[in-house]
Amino acid sequence: MKQLILSATLLLLAPQIEAAEHKVLRISTNQTDLILQVGDNGRLYQTYLGEKLLNDEDINRFTWYQHPGSDGSISQRGWEVYSGSGNEDFFEPAIAITHNNGKTSTYLYYVSSSTQAIDGGIETTINLRDDKYPIDVTLHYVAYPKENVIKTWSEIKHQEKKPITLTKYASTMLYFCNSAYYLTEFSSDWAKEAQMTSQQLQFGKKIVDTKLGSRAAMIAHPFFEVGLDQPVAENIGKVLMGTLGWTGNFRFTFEVDNTGNLRVIPSINPYASNYQLPANEVFTTPEFIFTLSYNGSSEGSRNLHEWARNYSLKDGKGTRLTLLNNWENTGFNFNQEILANLMKEAKHLGVDMFLLDDGWFANKYPRDNDKSGLGDWEVNNSKLPGGIPALVDAAKEADVKFGIWIEPEMVNPKSELFEKHPDWAIHDDNRAMYFYRNQLVLDLSNPAVQDYVYSIVEKILKENPDIAYFKWDCNSPITNIYSPYLKDKQGNLYIDHIRGVYNVFKRVKEKFPNVPMMLCSGGGSRCDYEALKYFTEFWCSDNTDPIERLYIQWGFSQFFPAKSMCAHVTSWNKNTSIKFRTDVASMCKLGFDLSLKELSPEELTYCQTAVNNWKRFTPAIMEGDQYRLVSPYQSNHMAVNYVSKDRQLAVLFTYDIYPRFQEKLLNVKLQGLDPSQKYKVTEINLMPGQISTLEANGKTFSGDYLMKVGLKAFRANHTQSRVIELIAE
Known part of the structure; x- marks a missing residue:
């Protein structure tokens, strides 16, 4: 038969x-x-x-x-x-x-x-x-x-x-x-x-x-x-x-x-x-x-x-929010009053949003470090007696939006969730557990776990509809590999787990389509175009040293547009100036993660100006075409320019990393301009009182000249930067 x-x-x-x-x-x-x-x-x-x-x-x-x-x-x-x-x-x-x-x-x-x-x-x-x-x-x-x-x-x-x-x-x-x-x-x-x-x-x-x-x-x-x-x-x-x-x-x-x-x-x-x-x-x-x-x-x-x-890319044609994050400033050590003051700092800086990072949740096992509490997504009453609603209200009073960090795919063994549902975590009972960052991965091949992870986001947003942003983290690879749910189909785990992750992402986007979200994974360990259907941007790296960031951002820019790449100004590598750190972050989606109290009045004024300039140049940086001009892999400098779609606006970023003694400095030849158009060249993002030494500053050139001859934009000193605007006349 x-x-x-x-x-x-x-x-x-x-x-x-x-x-x-x-x-x-x-x-x-x-x-x-x-x-x-x-x-x-x-x-x-x-x-x-x-x-x-x-x-x-x-x-x-x-x-x-x-x-x-x-x-x-x-x-x-x-x-x-x-x-x-x-x-x-x-x-x-x-x-x-x-x-x-x-x-x-x-x-x-x-x-x-x-x-x-x-x-x-x-x-x-x-x-x-x-x-x-x-x-x-x-x-x-x-x-x-x-x-x-x-x-x-x-x-x-x-x-x-x-x-x-x-x-x-x-x-x-x-x-x-x-x-x-x-x-x-x-x-x-x-x-x-x-x-x-x-x-x-x-x-x-x-x-x-x-x-x-x-x-x-x-x-x-x-x-x-x-x-x-x-x-x-x-x-x-x-x-x-x-x-x-x-x-x-x-x-x-x-x-x-x-x-x-x-x-x-x-x-x-x-x-x-x-x-x-x-x-x-x-x-x-x-x-x-x-x-x-x-x-x-x-x-x-x-x-x-x-x-x-x-x-x-989720909301690929939409705007992006500049922000101030608290992590590098406070770590796990904050309370409601500290956060409310940081929201005022965000407003003073000129950014759109304050983002609360890790440490705001769990009571039986408080999230005071990374060893406990992950999985228990209720507000920590000791730190935040007013809960998330009080934070949202404080943000409104400061006139900024409010965003929040979550890591819902993970669990600390020291948590109520693990006590109630140890079978929800990927692990092998027959072996001693190996923890990466003191946590385990929840088994997203299990539909019940998918429902739980989705419910975390749903509950937060239903109770606090004015939350404007999520930073969604994922800090651990899978260890102790075994799925209690899949039983005799363990060969399906690695695949069905990821499908479960995407299923949760999809449900969140369908229910809350207008909430921007950052894709984060211990830095840049999630960077794919399937996940980015559900996220507006991703975090490139926990490394915010501006020198290292030049290489990181150069690499990611090969495949991802600037509006999808988050870059924050922090205190990493204080041997570099606040100008250099900010200019590096400004070539992507700009944010800050530091205390304004660290800044001198001149540095704060500079940052405020840089934020305003970044917003002015959104048509070029966020929506326009990127041209990588000088590679840090092939020289002691780096240069990138962006051009708006109508070619009426361009911005050039140049960075002097570690120039050699008396090395020859080549002109930076721009790309993507209209050769027949005249452009006025102006150096911006200057420190208060700083006078531009750019020879071309304030002068007008044809696009043809700027692309064939270029500008003397590099200098011989270490870790200096220039931001140069070109406006069609």
Whole structure:
């Protein structure tokens, strides 16, 4: 009977495969073509990925099997778009399945495809099916023509009687045939995020991955750049820039085969994640977002920035709040009166909001340090007898908005929550517990835990609807790995936990769509475009030393727009001036985290002026185009400029980090200006009484001159900065 059913299925499938022979699918932006073709064998292959072809008839000139073999002959294998494990392809597959009968091969054949218009782009959907097993894979590609960005993901489902086991599940596969490949990756640690290193990819596999479960990007970030034919450069050369929308364990596989071709495979990391998938349930992989720039990484970054603001950043076109945070000032040691006075300081500084950080909650086990109270989200009566309502009222009296810190995915073992629900925490009772920052991760694969985490936010906002902002933290990776809820499906934990996290984010956004939120994870360990659908911004690093921040912000700016990147002025590295620290923070979403009492009257006046200037330049910094001009990795200086969309307003930031004795100082050549427009150049963000030494100050130049000749903006002294406005006349 089973054989009859399978034969009938194959009879139904065979005509579809035959009818699909040589079908060509074109996925296009205004600058890039991704061309797929059904081969003679009914399977789907990539035949081209590169600059957009001008003539439509040329898309049919490619052959699915055209790639040369190791002996110079033509390979009949081709570049299969979603290659299965156990087939005749000898390299890393996109999908691997163990079927009910214990067999492990997967061959996927083209069935059908369709296209539809979506907001800003075109979605192409492609249906594939195994010819021997009831396995279906649906590939999705969304092309955003104007932004030159493509995002892609896959869906896997089956109709076998028992669950199948997925051991690989890539979002996509991309192939390249170039003379050489150069990878730029972004390593990380606490206070050392987005550190850029490069290497040439040689024969074999290079894998970038993380196995932390939660706070997953603490060691490696989920984005990369590949220079094609030459190393990645800012303004020249072809570069692939890709990022995975996944805040859990990820893996990027870069495999150079024996003939010098490269395949790039972005995916959830299958480490400890043999996933049991029941029949008719859909396994959806994360979105992989990429752009191909033909003029270096700077252009690729602007593609991604524009795409993010338009389609994948919560309130991407909205305003952002400047703020004063209390953490560096008070730590856990505060009370209602201290906070009320800080709110007045926020108003005096000129920022929009006061943000209360960690330490405001828990009574049985008070949150006086990081060893207790996490999970018990009632206001600490000793510190704050008036509760959150009194803080909201104090903020109103000070005429600033009020925001608050939470870390609802975590629990201290020393808490009422853990006493009541130890089974809600990921941990193995058979082993001594290992704590990271004295806490454990709540098991978000459990729907009851998801409900609890969501209820924390809902309760706070229902009782205090005037709360204007949440800082949502996540300080621990998963340790003591075991889910009491999943029992015999532990291979599902790393994946279902992250899906549970996203489910909570989604519920919060649906119920409270207008509340801005900062994504934080012990610094910058959460930085993905799936989470940023629910957050307006993210915290780049706990390291606010301005020198280190130049490197951190340079790295993150490769993939994220300035309005999504929080940067605060603090007391870190007091060897630098308050001007230098503020100017560094001003190139992102500006905030402060220090006591105004630390500042002299002149320093306070400077900060107030800098806040006002930052708000004036929102059309350029927050909404405009960013141009990275001088890299701190390649010089003793750094420079970045922003230009408004109408090119009537620009702002240039220059930083002298550690110039060498009598080193040659080069002009800073701006980018993105209107060459025919005249711009008045003025140095701003000056200390009270400071007179600009910029030769061009107060003068007018053409955009052409400013881009070809530039300004003498660098100086020879350590840790100095300039902020220069350019206004069209």
